[in-house]
Amino acid sequence: MEASVKTAGFVLCLAAFLGVTLPANPADADELVRFESVPAKLSPLRIRKAAEQGEILAQPQGTPLQGYLSRPEGDGPFPAVVVLHGCDGMRLSVKELWPKRLVSWGYVVLVVDSFTTRNITDACQSSLPDRVFDAYGALEFLSKSSFVDAQRVALMGFSAGGTATLEGTKIEGNEQLMDHKFRAAVAYYPVCAATQGDATVPILILTGDRDNWSPTERCRKRLARLSDDSPPIELNIYKGTYHDFDAPEFAVGRKVLGHIEKYNPDAAPKSIRSVHAFLRKYLLD
Template identity: 75%
Template sequence: MEASVKTAGLLLCLVTFLGVPFCAAPADAEEVVWFESAPVKLSPFRIRKALEQGEILSQSPGTPLLGYLSRPDGDGPFPAVVLLHGCDHLRLSVKELWPKRLVKWGYVVLVVDSFTTRKLDDDCRIALPEQVFDAYGALDFLSKSSSVDISRVALMGFSTGATATLDATKTEGNEQLMEHKFKTAVAYYPACDANRGAPSAPTLILIGERDNWSRADRCQKSLARLGDDGPSVELNVYKGAYHDFDAPEFTMGKRVLGHIEKYDPDAAAKSMRSVYAFLRKYLSE
């Protein structure tokens, strides 16, 4: 146990590569917060049909959720990043390393826990489309904070959380029913779907060449179908990298449901530089 604690501590160091901090010094104390997922809103078409048929519709409430909020020093308002975890729940890199890194870069960070209140276990056999509504519940929660500039909030997800990130920021999706919108999106190894539709915000996709869970070629084909008149989409494919290439907890590699998850320090560093530059480009004042 002592060795694990020392290893985790080393990961929280400040390392600078080409002027970009990858690991961050400890940020302000993490705050546990509670909020609700965005309720599943009724479309204008559904409302109109109900009125025509004399049907009374009820609005479903949101799901109570647990989150972890971290802030930079100062009063702000700051840009912010909402983080969505994958099917392995809140691993170290999502719950601690990425928030500390992002706070060091100047962002308020809200990590969304989509499993605990739903009493779900880590199970990569399930799908959780509700994460889209969790993301907008988090965005609504941040809109009430004076330390957040709600016009400059990014959505960032990992694996299934990355897939939810793409679904949450697509045209003609649930995004159009929400009051607040995400300014941009970052998706680490999502499952790209040719039928997902065009993005509603600038998007950065980061994926490993050897990832046979979230396949790079599907993302390439999906992007090839997009027109030139929408928000920009950047796809970075890292040669030789597998799923979870940014997560140091997979240094030794792991096989899950026939898929390899393995940390790649070179790909991780390159991806962090891309995320840093991408967020600076779209969330700067």
Template identity: 50%
Template sequence: MAHCARLFRFSGNRIWLALLAGLWAGHSNADEVVHLDSAAVKPTPFQVRVAQQSGQKLKSVPGTLLNGYLTRPLGEGPFPAIVLLHGCAGVLHNDRDVWPERLSSWGYVVLVVDSFSTRGVHDTCNGLLADRVYDAYGALDFLSKSSFVDSSCIALMGFSAGGITTLEAEQLGGAERLMDRKFKAAIAYYPICSTANGDMAVPTLILVGELDDWSLAKKCRDMMAKRSGKGSPVSLEVYQGARHAFDAPEFKAPVEAYGHRVEYDAAAAEKSFSDVRAFLKQAFGG
């Protein structure tokens, strides 16, 4: 496995959502606000064949302009990088500040993708935004063209709904097969695993809490048991006693959201950070 350049060089539902979003909207450690396009939606080979048979020509649907938050380690690079996808409540403190600071201290460039603001979306906690898969690949393209990024070493990382998108983006034979650029690895924090079959195109780490009543650990264990074995290795870590968003310090005071308990767990959080760092090091050949 090729090594990445300069790896680790440096060490009421709507009410609470609105309060959290407003609390952190102007409080960021991100180095730079950037603008990027989501990837164009390409027709599948099957759709192309059907269209050709009827004398039609299908075109890709242009991407959507998005906002992003870019954080870089000190130095010129090129550095390995992480595309980070937020949860159903939008970009919160854990996404915008905490994880970018942590990952950049490990030597990674971090691009947090805001899938909501330019679309006028407030939250998707009662559903999913399918286009977020193309947001992830648009961010990959953006980073791959940056001189300070090692384009061969970019991972995708998502939380909750962003974790679901991460699994969807890297599911073997899915959207990833239509994309010119590929991620190197994927990390999904507390996704709903019943939406995926578990066969992944890249090495994947899934992290869930044993007591999570929103993203059930059982569903992830079931998914792992039903995997065909095709594709890349997939690892599942289940943290005892932990609930949804166990890594997010803004939930030190537990919150009830959409009928589910959201709560920070320091022990599970610290263990997951160690697991993520080790996984990235292995995936990037460090």
């Protein structure tokens, strides 16, 4: 109980520091929920070859996952945001601050925990699971909730979660195999694929010009490849800013694997305002 009180107090202090208005009594805030990633579908070619050879294919299974669900007061249906954490797992700003901020704006929030059920603690020096399927599993879960408008759900990711966000919304990617689709996407300091090209939904990318973990040049190159038919991709680059610049728990700054992670009190609120306006434009207007 004492630890919970201290955590809650820290969150309130951070919220006050950032000027975030938190709802007094959000319904079912931080409810632990369980769902599965969307199983990878067998390709038509694989199914046809199996039939020709008389092979019986096992039905692909999803990975059991857990997540944290927060929602505004009321019956809804509300627009929603699926949140993907970075390679270091569920840090405070992703698990606590962003959900409370988004709920205060009127969104249901599901933060996907991709690590606990896989017994992963940190994946910054190892390969990550294909978290695109985790994101769509969360979307599938939300689509069955009466208080969520399944036609107005955005995907939002941080660092490696931001990279997965871009992967999950690229044209001719796994998105085309999914029954439910995201409406928009927000990626904080992702690693952009310079050759990726068009997106399936409007995207907002927020990153720092001093971030050598997620180089901005690759994002610029991707935008240069967009066709006239692509949904818009907005790239916000903040000067003098490093990785994790929105996370006040890194106010002192630290170096991880040769990369600097540091909160930026100027860039963070600017980026938050951009996210607020972006989500309002594509989920509310």
